[in-house]
Amino acid sequence: MDDVFKALADPTRRRILDELADRDSQSLFEICARLTTKHGLGLSRQGISQHLAVLEAAGLVRTRRQGRYKFHDLNTEPLERILNRWLRPDVPESAQ
Amino acid sequence: MDDVFKALADPTRRRILDELADRDSQSLFEICARLTTKHGLGLSRQGISQHLAVLEAAGLVRTRRQGRYKFHDLNTEPLERILNRWLRPDVPESAQ
DNA sequence: TCGATAGGAAAGCGCTGACTTGCCTATGAT
DNA sequence: ATCATAGGCAAGTCAGCGCTTTCCTATCGA
Numbered sequence: 363m364d365d366v367f368k369a370l371a372d373p374t375r376r377r378i379l380d381e382l383a384d385r386d387s388q389s390l391f392e393i394c395a396r397l398t399t400k401h402g403l404g405l406s407r408q409g410i411s412q413h414l415a416v417l418e419a420a421g422l423v424r425t426r427r428q429g430r431y432k433f434h435d436l437n438t439e440p441l442e443r444i445l446n447r448w449l450r451p452d453v454p455e456s457a458q
Numbered sequence: 459m460d461d462v463f464k465a466l467a468d469p470t471r472r473r474i475l476d477e478l479a480d481r482d483s484q485s486l487f488e489i490c491a492r493l494t495t496k497h498g499l500g501l502s503r504q505g506i507s508q509h510l511a512v513l514e515a516a517g518l519v520r521t522r523r524q525g526r527y528k529f530h531d532l533n534t535e536p537l538e539r540i541l542n543r544w545l546r547p548d549v550p551e552s553a554q
Numbered sequence: 555t556c557g558a559t560a561g562g563a564a565a566g567c568g569c570t571g572a573c574t575t576g577c578c579t580a581t582g583a584t
Numbered sequence: 585a586t587c588a589t590a591g592g593c594a595a596g597t598c599a600g601c602g603c604t605t606t607c608c609t610a611t612c613g614a
Contacts, residue, residue: 367469368571370467371467371571372572380544390590390591391590391591406574408591409572411592429582430582431581431590432591438544441544442545447475448475448479448532449534449537449538464601467601468601470602487559487561502603502605503560504563504604505603505604511562525560525612526560526561528560
């Protein structure tokens with residue numbers, strides 16, 4: 363739970379989540395390419411790799427290996443848990 | 459929006475939000491006292507003051523002065539905005 | 555008016571975190 | 585078998601953040 367907030371604290375990581383929300387099952391290189399072209403982020407491959415590791419540790423990103431590729435998928439479950447902490451439970455159960 | 463995530467990144471600030479969610483309209487000294495007694499946080503008054511400033515800048519805490527007192531209230535509106543960024547809009551409007 | 559109380563400003567320190575660079579492993583194509 | 589590709593590991597650098605300390609301002613009670 364602590365890791366989720368830390369993971370969300372970085373703007374680059376939020377961009378990555380945006381990117382995965384837009385298109386699931388991207389590899390590291392795909393994400394690199396899209397971040398640089400679409401958002402103009404000039405970041406090394408290793409930098410993004412580390413960000414993905416943080417997101418995965420926080421449970422915000424799920425990964426699966428396939429050959430020499432590793433695909434990343436967004437997992438919004440931890441986000442839904444955050445909101446129950448301070449938002450009154452008038453948030454309906456369907457949102458959890 | 460950027461400030462909201464940064465503000466939420468620190469565990470002490472989340473404790474403060476918890477405290478304000480539990481009881482509204484607390485002064486700085488009240489918050490200090492409650493954090494130390496209830497949560498065992500050994501933090502200086504100035505430390506908490508700075509945390510409150512960060513929370514206020516992020517819009518998560520609203521303040522109003524009354525004489526020499528400054529009361530703090532929780533404002534969950536920025537949290538509700540986070541919902542829409544990655545969670546699908548199947549979250550009903552009533553939760554926003 | 556004087557002192558106590560509530561809060562703010564600014565400087566300084568230590569530590570964490572983001573990012574790069576260089577090297578290493580594993581899978582796939584030729 | 586060999587080389588390119590996809591990805592990981594580790595060390596090192598640098599800026600930002602949390603926290604303390606010290607000093608300063610403003611409001612209230614005696």
